[in-house]
Amino acid sequence: MSRERVTVIDIANAAGVSKSTVSLVLQGSSLVNETTRAKVNAAIRELGYVYNRGAANLRQANAKSKIVGMVVNDLTNSFFAELAVGIDSVMQSAGYVQFLANTGENIDRQREVIASMREHGISGLIISPARGTEAADFGGLANAGIPVVLAVRNVPGARVSSLTSDNHAGAAASVAHLAKLGHRRIAFLGGFPDTAVFTERFMGYRDALFDAGLDFDADLAIGAAPSRAGGVEAIERAMRLATPPTAAVCFNDAVAFGACDGLRSRKIEPGSEFAVVGFDDVIEAKTAVPALTTVSVDPQGMGRRAAQLLLKQINSGTAEPEALVKSVRLVVRQSCGTGIQGGVR
Amino acid sequence: MSRERVTVIDIANAAGVSKSTVSLVLQGSSLVNETTRAKVNAAIRELGYVYNRGAANLRQANAKSKIVGMVVNDLTNSFFAELAVGIDSVMQSAGYVQFLANTGENIDRQREVIASMREHGISGLIISPARGTEAADFGGLANAGIPVVLAVRNVPGARVSSLTSDNHAGAAASVAHLAKLGHRRIAFLGGFPDTAVFTERFMGYRDALFDAGLDFDADLAIGAAPSRAGGVEAIERAMRLATPPTAAVCFNDAVAFGACDGLRSRKIEPGSEFAVVGFDDVIEAKTAVPALTTVSVDPQGMGRRAAQLLLKQINSGTAEPEALVKSVRLVVRQSCGTGIQGGVR
DNA sequence: TGACAAATTTGGAACGTTCCAATTATCTCC
């Protein structure tokens, strides 16, 4: 079974040339004669040779490996799965292969996998950092000149590139839309206050309330896990208030779906009787009933863009950090209804 | 920025020992004196040394790399994302790092990524193969003695291990449960007939109809994309039949959710007025409204098991293929109602 | 045909590690 490894020397012997010539063929050099090239390629097929990138990479110590790392905080969240797919598609086309690690918000795991990936010779890293990640966690990479792109979540003080979405503008657009529909009591549901993403969306919500001439009521800002279950919990709390809201801007789509579930179990129909807006535009948002009004972030597109940014940095060699903010778009569907006048039956 | 690489020789010089000693320290050998070890470790920290696994692996050509490959056909499907997370957790704990590639059912991409991973020296591969994968696609790996585990989908004739779930039993259990609730017209919705998974589930459906003394009606078997949109489409077609079904077994949860959406837009309440059963038990099944009755496959558990199987094969060296079938469990929730008598209002 | 240029091919060193056999330092015990 596990036969001896076929090396470039075996090919050389079989084809009756030197290993240098074989190497030249492997690199597609134009220096080698067509007939020799054919002979060598035949031998390669014949013997089932497999190129050893590890060895190649060892020799050309200056050159970069065709490996990048990808670290995400929660792959079970389909937002990040889509992000990964976007990255994957660009990296595959560029001839890269990628390590993937899921940290599950565990900082120690994150440190370990980054270290492990470094030992394996990644030439770049895209990471959606776990909560509590510090700038120092990228110190080693930055120091070695390995470019890092922070995706989705930023880390204050880190001297690396980042690609985030315009959370402030997205939340503000949601509030503005709801206000225009006539809502005066708009809740903000879900999310943990210790992340930059939360802060940005929440600030967008507050600022837009102000711009619309509405008061901010702290009771209407209800933190909860950024999950479907968290959404159920948050809407429950909101509807038990003395004067409950008539609309909610949710931290993300999962929370929004949870809010819809919670409303239904209270016999309130989301969309017609209560307006719900999400954030992220996950794939199910379009087909859900009611279809979810949400802020479209296009995670696949974001992944592609993060990958392109990383490739640019890898190729340029200069690791000049760059901070990109991806613009965002409110997609109006059924879940926010058509206005408070028509909505209340 | 990108300073010179620190090697084991630099450490040796800094610590005043030979590179061999440093190597010994790196491997945690008990042959080295405690004080020397401390000196070396200090130098390692001091200089920011990073172990080069590529070089190490090149030397010990017999030994295996700590890298495995993971190839999935559709990472945007949360079933596979969960599978990946399960694999990841076991592999991380075992000190492995994994390549991930998403094929999107594209066979050529799949071939490319497998080849690329091989060049990078994986010591094992877990793959949920794209539609149309042939046994020959694993020939190279098998030949080189690199173990392969097929997850979720099997490939006929492939001399590699596999881990599938008991699709036949799962579908049969769903039908049996619905029959016991009094349903006589049970549809089978969604899925493409050219996969083994489809065949198994469909056969389970047919066989269980027979066991329950019900007729098989070809009109009630409606193929469609295994997605939420496919579910909407399938249920539409089903409800336009002269005598529509009162219950549906769906190819997977995505189809089931789509079916619920489709029912709602026809003002039929899934759960109370129409029974829907899914397959997979994705994470949202529990929190959806109505909570989805489905066949639990526990994709994370499946991923963990696939990873363990692969590790076993890597360590044993003998690549004796093994075919595991993971048992499966019907989780009864609200979406299948409580019986046809109470259900029809 | 001889001389020179261009095209092609080649051996050996190097990359950063591990392994082996061999060397050197340290103990132990009488």
Add this chain to the structure above:
DNA sequence: GGAGATAATTGGAACGTTCCAAATTTGTCA
């Protein structure tokens, strides 16, 4: 204090590739 054993350390070869400078072959032209 010295022999023998044990503990600790070490130089060099090897892994599979690429790169360099040099060697060889082929082609061109007077």
